[in-house]
Amino acid sequence: xxxxxxxxxxxxxxxxxxxxxxxxxxxxxxxxxxxxxxxxxxxxxxxxxxxxxxxxxxxxxxxxxxxxxxxxxxxxxxxxxxxxxxxxxxxxxxxxxxxxxxxxxxxxxxxxxxxxxxxxxxxxxxxxxxxxxxxxxxxxxxxxxxxxxxxxxxxxxxxxxxxxxxxxxxxxxxxxxxxxxxxxxxxxxxxxxxxxxxxxxxxxxxxxxxxxxxxxxxxxxxxxxxxxxxxxxxxxxxxxxxxxxxxxxxxxxxxxxxxxxxxxxxxxxxxxxxxxxxxxxxxxxxxxxxxxxxxxxxxxxxxxxxxxxxxxxxxxxxxxxxxxxxxxxxxxxxxxxxxxxxxxxxxxxxxxxxxxxxxxxxxxxxxxxxxxxxxxxxxxxxxxxxxxxxxxxxxxxxxxxxxxxxxxxxxxxxxxxxxxxxxxxxxxxxxxxxxxxxxxxxxxxxxxxxxxxxxxxxxxxxxxxxxxxxxxxxxxxxxxxxxxxxxxxxxxxxxxxxxxxxxxxxxxxxxxxxxxxxxxxxxxxxxxxxxxxxxxxxxxxxxxxxxxxxxxxxxxxxxxxxxxxxxxxxxxxxxxxxxxxxxxxxxxxxxxxxxxxxxxxxxxxxxxxxxxxxxxxxxxxxxxxxxxxxxxxxxxxxxxxxxxxxxxxxxxxxxxxxxxxxxxxxxxxxxxxxxxxxxxxxxxxxxxxxxxxxxxxxxxxxxxxxxxxxxxxxxxxxxxxxxxxxxxxxxxxxxxxxxxxxxxxxxxxxxxxxxxxxxxxxxxxxxxx
Numbered sequence: 001x002x003x004x005x006x007x008x009x010x011x012x013x014x015x016x017x018x019x020x021x022x023x024x025x026x027x028x029x030x031x032x033x034x035x036x037x038x039x040x041x042x043x044x045x046x047x048x049x050x051x052x053x054x055x056x057x058x059x060x061x062x063x064x065x066x067x068x069x070x071x072x073x074x075x076x077x078x079x080x081x082x083x084x085x086x087x088x089x090x091x092x093x094x095x096x097x098x099x100x101x102x103x104x105x106x107x108x109x110x111x112x113x114x115x116x117x118x119x120x121x122x123x124x125x126x127x128x129x130x131x132x133x134x135x136x137x138x139x140x141x142x143x144x145x146x147x148x149x150x151x152x153x154x155x156x157x158x159x160x161x162x163x164x165x166x167x168x169x170x171x172x173x174x175x176x177x178x179x180x181x182x183x184x185x186x187x188x189x190x191x192x193x194x195x196x197x198x199x200x201x202x203x204x205x206x207x208x209x210x211x212x213x214x215x216x217x218x219x220x221x222x223x224x225x226x227x228x229x230x231x232x233x234x235x236x237x238x239x240x241x242x243x244x245x246x247x248x249x250x251x252x253x254x255x256x257x258x259x260x261x262x263x264x265x266x267x268x269x270x271x272x273x274x275x276x277x278x279x280x281x282x283x284x285x286x287x288x289x290x291x292x293x294x295x296x297x298x299x300x301x302x303x304x305x306x307x308x309x310x311x312x313x314x315x316x317x318x319x320x321x322x323x324x325x326x327x328x329x330x331x332x333x334x335x336x337x338x339x340x341x342x343x344x345x346x347x348x349x350x351x352x353x354x355x356x357x358x359x360x361x362x363x364x365x366x367x368x369x370x371x372x373x374x375x376x377x378x379x380x381x382x383x384x385x386x387x388x389x390x391x392x393x394x395x396x397x398x399x400x401x402x403x404x405x406x407x408x409x410x411x412x413x414x415x416x417x418x419x420x421x422x423x424x425x426x427x428x429x430x431x432x433x434x435x436x437x438x439x440x441x442x443x444x445x446x447x448x449x450x451x452x453x454x455x456x457x458x459x460x461x462x463x464x465x466x467x468x469x470x471x472x473x474x475x476x477x478x479x480x481x482x483x484x485x486x487x488x489x490x491x492x493x494x495x496x497x498x499x500x501x502x503x504x505x506x507x508x509x510x511x512x513x514x515x516x517x518x519x520x521x522x523x524x525x526x527x528x529x530x531x532x533x534x535x536x537x538x539x540x541x542x543x544x545x546x547x548x549x550x551x552x553x554x555x556x557x558x559x560x561x562x563x564x565x566x567x568x569x570x571x572x573x574x575x576x577x578x579x580x581x582x583x584x585x586x587x588x589x590x591x592x593x594x595x596x597x598x599x600x601x602x603x604x605x606x607x608x609x610x611x612x613x614x615x616x617x618x619x620x621x622x623x624x625x626x627x628x629x630x631x632x633x634x635x636x637x638x639x640x641x642x643x644x645x646x647x648x649x650x651x652x653x654x655x656x657x658x659x660x661x662x663x664x665x666x667x668x669x670x671x672x673x674x675x676x677x678x679x680x681x682x683x684x685x686x687x688x689x690x691x692x693x694x695x696x697x698x699x700x701x702x703x704x705x706x707x708x709x710x711x712x713x714x715x716x717x718x719x720x721x722x723x724x725x726x727x728x729x730x731x732x733x734x735x736x737x738x739x740x741x742x743x744x745x746x747x748x749x750x751x752x753x754x755x756x757x758x759x760x761x762x763x764x765x766x767x768x769x
Contacts, residue, residue, distance in 0.1 A: 015037065015038040015039075016036075016037040016038075016096075016097075016100045017035065017037070018035060018093075018097075019032055019033070019034060019089075019567070020032075020035045020044075020087070020088060020097065021086065021087040021089075022035075022085070022086055023084075023085035030087055032564070032565065033046060034046070034047060034048050035086075037100055037101065037104055039108075040060065040107060040108025040111065041058050041059070041060055041061065042058065042059045042061060042064075042076065042084075042101070042104075043055050043056075043057065044056050044057055044084075047564075057082065057084075059076055059082050059084065060078065060108070061101065061104050061105040061108045062105065062108035062109050062111075063078055063079065064076055064077060064078045064079075065077050065078075065079065066101050068098065071091045071094070072087050072091055072093075072094050073085070073086065073087045073088075073094075074086055074087075074088075074097070074098060076101070102160075103157065103160055103161065103164070106160045107156070107157065107160070110156060158213060158216075158217065159213075159217055162210050162213050165206055165209075165210060166210060169202070169203055169206050172199055173199060173203060176192075176195060176199050179192050179196075348455055348456055349455075351659040351662065352659060353644060353655065353658060354644075354658065355389070355650050355653070355682055356682065356683055356684050357650065357684070358649055358650065359686060361385055361686060383686075383690050383693075384681045384693060385686065386438065386439050387439050387440065387441055388438030388440060388651045388653075389441075389651070389678055389679075389681045389682035390441070390660050390661055390672070390678070391440055391441040391442075391443050391447065391672040391675065392440040392441065392442060392443050392465075392473060392491070393447060393448070393464075393465065393473055393475075393672050394440070394449055394463075394657075394672055395440045396473055396487075396489060397449060397461050397463060397475070397660065398429075398654075398656060398657055398660065399429040400451065400453075400459065400461060400477065401428065401429070401641070401654060402424075402425060402431075402638060402641075403425075403457055403459055403479070404457075405422075405424050405428065405637075405638060406421065406422070406425055406479065406483045406485070407479070407481045407482075407483075408421050409421030409422055409425070409483070409512065410481055410482035410483045410513070410514055411482075415517055415548060415551050416553055416577055416579065416585045416586065417586075418512065418515075419553050419554075419555050419577050420555070420577060420586050420588065420598050420637060421637065422510055422519045422521075422546055422555075423544075423555040423557060423588060424596050424637045424638040425510075426508070426521050426544060426546060426557070427557065427590075427596055427638070428596075428638050428640075429523075430524075430592040430593070431592060431593050431640045432654055432657065433526065434538060434593040435647075435648075435652035436651070436652050437528065437536035437537070438651055441672075441675070441678050441693075443465035443471070443473065443672065444465065444675075444696060444700050444769075445465055445467070445468040445700060445703075445704070445729060445768070446465060446729070446731075446732065446765075446768050447465045447670055447671075447672060447675070448462065448463060448464045448465075448668050448672070448733065448765075449462075449671055449672040449673075450462050450667055450668070450671060450753070458479050458480045458481045459477055459478065459480070459481075460477070460478055460479075460754060461475070461476070461477040462475070462477075462733060462753050462754075464731055464732065464733050464734055464747075466734055466736075466747045467490070470490050470492065471490065471491055472488060472489065472490040472506075472747075473488070473489055474486075474487075474488045474731065474746075474747035474748075474749070475488070476734070476748075476749035482513045482514055483510060483512050484509075484510070484511045485508070485509065485510050485511075486508075486509045486511075486748065486749065487506060487507065487508040487509065488506045488746045488747050489505070489506045489508075489523070490506050491503070491504055491505070492504075492505055497531075497532070498530070498531060498532060499527055499529045499530070499531055500527070500528040500531060502525065502526040504522070504523035504524075504525075504526075505522075506522070506523075506746075507520050507521070507739070507741075507742050507744060507746075508520065508521055508522065508523070509741070515550070516550055517548050517550045518550050519546055519547065519548050520546075520547055520549065520741060520742065521545060521546040521547070522544060522545075523544075524544060524559050525540070525541055525542045526538060526539075526540055527539045527540075539561060539562045539571075541559050541561035541562075542559050543556065543557065543559070544556075549741055551579070552579070552580025553577065553578065553579050553580060554577070555575055555576065555577045555578075555588070556575060556576050556578075557573060557574070557575040557588070558574050558575070559572075559573050559592060560574075569591060570591070571591040571592050571593045572590075572591055573588070573589070573590055573591060573592050573596065574588065574589050575587070575588035575589070576588070577598075584604055584627070584629060585600065585601055586598050586599065586600055586601060587599050587601055587629055587631055588637075589634070590638075594639070594640050595636055595638060595639040596636070596637050597634040597636050597637060598634065598635060598637045599632050599633060599634040601629045601630070601631050602630050602631060602632060603630040604627050604629045605627070605628050605630075641654065641655065644658065661673055661678065661679070661682060666757055667757070668753075668756075668757070668762055668765050669765050669769070670766065670768055675696075675769060676692050676696075676769060677689045677690075677692035677696060680692055696769065699768075700768070707728050707729055710728055711728050731747055732764050732765065733749060733750060733752065733753045734747035734748060735747065
């Protein structure tokens with residue numbers, strides 16, 4: 001489950017990566033940096049995540065010098081302005097880097113020396129293709145020549161390694177001789193003599209290996225031309241055989257057509273003869289494609305080193321799962337047609353794919369936030385400069401970005417497989433947050449938002465702000481594809497000076513009609529870093545338990561927090577699916593911002609533990625043991641959709657997010673699309689949006705004060721009655737009750753919204769905008 005460590009460099013390796021401490025300045029000293037050695041270039045980055053976009057520096061080793069300072073330090077310089085003072089974590093690690101650097105330097109210098117006459121070498125080693133030879137044959141010839149050049153390069157690497165071993169062995173022998181000349185007595189002298197004897201044995205063994213390598217090099221160089229000629233002859237023979245087979249196939253085809261022509265009239269030949277062979281050839285191609293696809297898929301299920309009985313049993317199970325996945329994909333259009341029979345008559349509405357670009361307005365955040373440290377984030381007056389032009393209700397509806405995971409889960413025959421899809425759905429909701437540092441608009445009390453995708457995706461979603469202090473939103477989704485989703489989320493947030501912690505409170509429920517499975521889970525903590533200084537970035541951390549209350553199955557997910565010193569991949573998520581008895585069935589792994597994979601567990605075993613001692617320590621030793629799961633090859637269960645083009649100018653919105661605030665007819669007057677300050681911000685008129693935002697917030701405060709006065713007068717008139725609320729607000733589309741599963745007080749959809757939309761009657765909606 002953990003990320004593997006970078007491999008130890010080998011003398012013939014082309015690439016080496018790892019963490020090395022680099023001297024920066026006298027204030028910060030040595031700082032940990034990620035170095036990559038590839039193709040004769042040594043580059044470094046602050047983190048592994050920067051490899052795709054930001055390189056901090058590069059040195060060409062062909063002209064660089066490498067010097068060793070002490071046990072762990074070494075210096076790389078190109079004789080000009082670039083000099084890297086580096087420090088490894090230990091002497092062994094430093095020697096690995098020195099070996100890899102010297103090998104890369106020798107290879108780079110050799111390639112640079114040969115680059116001038118590379119055109120002549122290519123013209124000699126790659127003769128022109130003979131007349132009639134196909135482009136594929138020419139490509140294969142180029143591939144053969146490339147392989148030969150690679151083999152020659154590896155032989156040169158071996159020669160360089162021989163030189164390095166001789167060099168380091170001689171240096172070691174000299175150092176030991178100097179120690180032996182000191183004539184130390186006692187135990188130190190005995191130790192030095194033992195080391196000298198072992199070094200002598202090492203020298204003898206190394207010399208034998210060097211001699212063997214030298215013989216191999218001589219033999220390779222002597223026979224390389226002979227092998228090349230033999231390989232060229234085999235290739236030419238294969239090309240001739242292919243051409244012969246092609247001619248035979250054409251002759252066979254002509255004979256078959258002539259035979260059909262003799263048995264039919266000329267008219268039939270003109271009408272059917274041209275179409276018949278065409279169909280036959282196409283079907284042959286399809287058969288060939290299907291055959292090779294099956295051959296490629298087969299090895300995926302026999303790569304796990306499991307016992308034979310597990311292989312035998314798992315192949316049938318996995319193939320059944322694959323067929324179920326295939327049938328799901330094929331039945332998707334059928335279910336859509338069943339949901340809306342008139343789909344062919346009424347075209348699906350075309351949604352927008354762009355919004356106005358985000359303006360570039362500057363604002364001093366510290367002047368606003370310095371007096372707000374420790375306060376509830378929802379009570380801080382924030383200008384729209386830090387917002388994104390959607391409300392929290394729309395952001396909550398954005399959880400449905402990957403609703404197809406629930407669609408697939410609804411078709412699963414196994415509750416454990418269904419649990420994997422539900423777990424992947426719970427992770428996918430965070431994928432939209434990786435670049436989204438803007439704050440959604442706080443919904444007004446009574447504000448609603450509908451997301452009607454019944455015709456496109458089979459679901460209808462409704463959100464309502466049911467409480468303002470603390471802010472709470474109720475959400476209900478019904479899908480015609482066999483599932484229902486509901487949640488009530490209360491956001492608790494704190495400003496800590498350097499970062500903001502956002503803790504979503506509340507439980508999410510997913511109910512499936514098939515099997516009557518009822519799942520619940522909660523959200524993890526979201527942290528926004530570098531609030532005052534630096535670039536804003538978001539991290540998710542914590543643990544989630546997705547529980548099936550019908551069967552007792554459970555999936556435990558762990559979101560690893562970002563650590564500067566961790567070698568694990570950033571934003572990592574791991575999960576384990578177990579049944580009610582605690583037996584593991586599936587393992588999930590991936591990242592919450594990119595993709596998730598799952599693999600079936602075939603066998604598990606306890607790892608060894610070094611703990612020993614009294615009986616009282618046995619429990620602690622057993623707790624330190626890690627369970628080893630033997631699994632089938634991992635399969636991708638979820639992958640993040642690509643962002644739209646130029647998403648960075650549109651608040652990094654996804655394709656779904658771009659449509660959330662699109663104006664629609666027939667929505668409730670309390671819908672977030674009707675909110676004026678949000679609409680002004682989307683249009684780029686931020687000054688007007690700030691003024692409108694203050695007006696709406698002041699209007700909401702005055703309405704709340706009026707409700708509090710009414711509640712106070714009600715308590716005064718009925719002093720004997722207890723439990724009179726301080727605020728008389730009651731949600732319109734949701735009723736407050738105790739959740740039958742968790743026992744928490746929640747708001748559950750009471751029905752009537754979609755009926756009111758069909759009739760266009762919104763009498764119960766208040767004037768909040």
